[in-house]
Amino acid sequence: xxxxxxxxxxxxxxxxxxxxxxxxxxxxxxxxxxxxxxxxxxxxxxxxxxxxxxxxxxxxxxxxxxxxxxxxxxxxxxxxxxxxxxxxxxxxxxxxxxxxxxxxxxxxxxxxxxxxxxxxxxxxxxxxxxxxxxxxxxxxxxxxxxxxxxxxxxxxxxxxxxxxxxxxxxxxxxxxxxxxxxxxxxxxxxxxxxxxxxxxxxxxxxxxxxxxxxxxxxxxx
Amino acid sequence: xxxxxxxxxxxxxxxxxxxxxxxxxxxxxxxxxxxxxxxxxxxxxxxxxxxxxxxxxxxxxxxxxxxxxxxxxxxxxxxxxxxxxxxxxxxxxxxxxxxxxxxxxxxxxxxxxxxxxxxxxxxxxxxxxxxxxxxxxxxxxxxxxxxxxxxxxxxxxxxxxxxxxxxxxxxxxx
Numbered sequence: 107x108x109x110x111x112x113x114x115x116x117x118x119x120x121x122x123x124x125x126x127x128x129x130x131x132x133x134x135x136x137x138x139x140x141x142x143x144x145x146x147x148x149x150x151x152x153x154x155x156x157x158x159x160x161x162x163x164x165x166x167x168x169x170x171x172x173x174x175x176x177x178x179x180x181x182x183x184x185x186x187x188x189x190x191x192x193x194x195x196x197x198x199x200x201x202x203x204x205x206x207x208x209x210x211x212x213x214x215x216x217x218x219x220x221x222x223x224x225x226x227x228x229x230x231x232x233x234x235x236x237x238x239x240x241x242x243x244x245x246x247x248x249x250x251x252x253x254x255x256x257x258x259x260x261x262x263x264x265x266x267x268x269x270x271x272x273x274x275x276x277x278x279x280x281x282x283x284x285x286x287x288x289x290x291x292x293x294x295x296x297x298x299x300x301x302x303x304x305x306x307x308x309x310x311x312x313x314x315x316x317x318x319x320x321x322x323x324x325x326x327x
Numbered sequence: 328x329x330x331x332x333x334x335x336x337x338x339x340x341x342x343x344x345x346x347x348x349x350x351x352x353x354x355x356x357x358x359x360x361x362x363x364x365x366x367x368x369x370x371x372x373x374x375x376x377x378x379x380x381x382x383x384x385x386x387x388x389x390x391x392x393x394x395x396x397x398x399x400x401x402x403x404x405x406x407x408x409x410x411x412x413x414x415x416x417x418x419x420x421x422x423x424x425x426x427x428x429x430x431x432x433x434x435x436x437x438x439x440x441x442x443x444x445x446x447x448x449x450x451x452x453x454x455x456x457x458x459x460x461x462x463x464x465x466x467x468x469x470x471x472x473x474x475x476x477x478x479x480x481x482x483x484x485x486x487x488x489x490x491x492x493x494x495x496x497x498x499x500x501x
Binding site: 149150151152154155156157158159160161162163169178179180192193194196198199202203204215217218219220224225277301302303304305306307308309310311312313314315 | 340342394396417418419420421422423435437438439465467468469471472473474475476477478481482483484485486487488489490491492493494495496497498499500501
């Protein structure tokens with residue numbers, strides 16, 4: 107039988123008040139002192155302190171041409187944000203969404219830095235309760251990109267259940283500066299489309315040239 | 328980092344801010360903007376409108392992905408009322424052109440990168456109007472494969488839109 111004793115000490119960090127050190131002395135095999143430091147600070151909602159802009163903000167060329175019948179919905183049910191992607195959007199962001207009660211959602215916005223190749227993902231979770239004989243299926247429509255509309259999204263089916271993240275998107279997509287998009291319901295869907303969040307990033311090619319003033323003098327070469 | 332700040336402080340959501348007092352270039356300005364009481368936005372550092380690049384160097388852990396956020400609140404710091412326009416670069420890579428179009432609106436730029444060296448630099452330069460300035464500079468570490476892309480050795484991701492639909496107010500979630 108293995109016998110060992112463990113002594114634990116918890117001390118507060120002298121500088122960072124929200125950090126603690128756990129020290130322990132372990133008497134199994136060797137006398138042995140180790141220390142672990144952890145901080146209990148969390149950003150308010152996002153694990154990485156990303157900023158998720160509200161769709162209610164009114165400014166020029168930001169989420170205009172909104173389809174009639176667009177409604178905001180929300181839930182208090184917690185969302186499982188460990189879906190098929192890795193980005194882990196905040197639960198609070200996933201608990202709200204817009205739905206297109208007339209069958210479609212449309213938006214137009216200007217994309218800083220575009221036209222360019224980008225990374226564009228939507229964050230979807232079914233947060234509305236409806237009977238089993240109803241369904242929500244829709245397609246993404248981007249002007250000039252017919253291929254994209256072939257895929258049909260059924261959030262609940264793709265995420266395997268309600269209240270769980272499904273993160274469809276494109277890691278290599280050409281987008282214009284003025285982007286219009288539409289989510290349109292399929293003919294056999296009883297519910298209009300739903301959108302919780304989206305993120306669009308531009309690929310910015312690295313310039314590996316030496317920063318100004320850092321190149322070695324010629325006589326060193 | 329609180330550009331133009333004078334001491335460490337913790338803000339109302341618990342973020343720790345440190346002043347950029349190790350920087351030997353530029354001048355500090357304090358601004359007053361209606362409805363903006365957050366200390367980190369009430370100070371800024373501005374640089375001469377010349378042909379030089381003015382850089383901040385930040386320590387990072389290599390082979391780790393980060394979110395870098397730079398913010399700019401003009402607040403008419405120079406009593407000039409000419410809105411500044413200048414470039415921000417990440418190392419030698421041109422990142423974005425900052426175009427101020429409102430005295431009281433915070434301009435925000437975010438970049439996602441995989442660190443390939445132990446330091447990175449953020450530089451301001453090339454002012455076509457006004458003087459280059461910066462209010463805050465923030466670095467956040469990602470973990471796991473968050474924002475992994477096949478192109479990350481050669482490309483950064485510059486954030487264009489990150490939108491919370493159905494939001495209950497105008498306030499961002501963070």
